Amino acid sequence: MLLLCATAARPATIDDRLAPCLACHGEKGQSLIPEVPSLGGQPVFFLTVQLLMFREKMRNIEPMTGMMQGWSDDELRRSAAIIAKLPAPVPNQDAPDPARAENARALVQQHRCNFCHKQDFSGEDNAPRLAGQREDYLLKVLREYKNNRRRAYDPSMADVLHPLTDANFQDLAHYLSRLK
Numbered sequence: 756m757l758l759l760c761a762t763a764a765r766p767a768t769i770d771d772r773l774a775p776c777l778a779c780h781g782e783k784g785q786s787l788i789p790e791v792p793s794l795g796g797q798p799v800f801f802l803t804v805q806l807l808m809f810r811e812k813m814r815n816i817e818p819m820t821g822m823m824q825g826w827s828d829d830e831l832r833r834s835a836a837i838i839a840k841l842p843a844p845v846p847n848q849d850a851p852d853p854a855r856a857e858n859a860r861a862l863v864q865q866h867r868c869n870f871c872h873k874q875d876f877s878g879e880d881n882a883p884r885l886a887g888q889r890e891d892y893l894l895k896v897l898r899e900y901k902n903n904r905r906r907a908y909d910p911s912m913a914d915v916l917h918p919l920t921d922a923n924f925q926d927l928a929h930y931l932s933r934l935k
């Protein structure tokens with residue numbers, strides 16, 4: 756009996772460990788919860804780095820920092836590989852506001868967002884996928900890079916966003932969340 760309890764306390768497989776994660780982030784790669792990011796289609800290296808940063812409290816934000824305590828490097832890598840294979844999120848379906856989309860496209864050109872995040876914003880290496888991400892989450896993190904609340908693995912984002920305004924962030928989030 757005691758033995759049974761002890762084994763039940765620690766989930767056996769990586770799928771068991773990922774179940775609570777995907778209950779919040781969306782089992783099909785798409786988050787339905789405000790300010791919780793969709794994870795489907797993210798580059799595996801980006802996911803691995805962010806999970807490591809949560810565990811090491813370099814990206815210190817609940818519930819993530821607490822959730823990642825006690826995970827081994829191998830578990831981080833294996834979870835990232837599974838999550839990266841979930842389908843990319845379906846973009847926000849309502850039509851983009853033409854003026855805001857045009858502003859956003861000009862900002863993308865000027866600040867070369869699509870150089871690191873790829874032409875179609877599907878992400879690459881440690882630059883995340885942005886296409887179809889939740890609008891509320893995009894806006895939140897753009898503000899947090901700018902005010903230094905979100906620490907990044909490399910300083911690109913804070914540098915890039917330095918000259919941008921909050922109105923710019925709103926247009927970018929509007930546009931990217933609707934990008935097909």
Ligand code: HEC
Binds near residue numbers: 776779780816822
């Ligand atoms: C109760 C909801 C919840 C649970 C459970 C949860 N997360 Fe999260 N997760 C979040 C939120 C909220 C954020 C965004 C944090 C922020 O605003 O910076 C996040 C961020 C992330 C990110 C970074 C994504 C990005 O685009 O920056 C990854 C990767 C991630 N979580 C993986 C996991 C894994 C793996 C687990 C299980 C061990 C997990 N999450 C459990 C809510 C949750």
Ligand code: HEC
Binds near residue numbers: 906
């Ligand atoms: C020089 C390369 C580079 C450029 C240019 C760049 N980014 Fe990034 N971006 C990154 C990297 C690398 C990360 C991950 C940083 C980290 O560790 O948090 C990132 C993260 C992000 C995130 C966080 C997404 C998430 O899921 O957590 C958003 C949003 C974002 N970038 C938007 C933009 C926008 C909008 C532009 C143009 C104004 C831009 N980026 C230009 C490299 C770049």
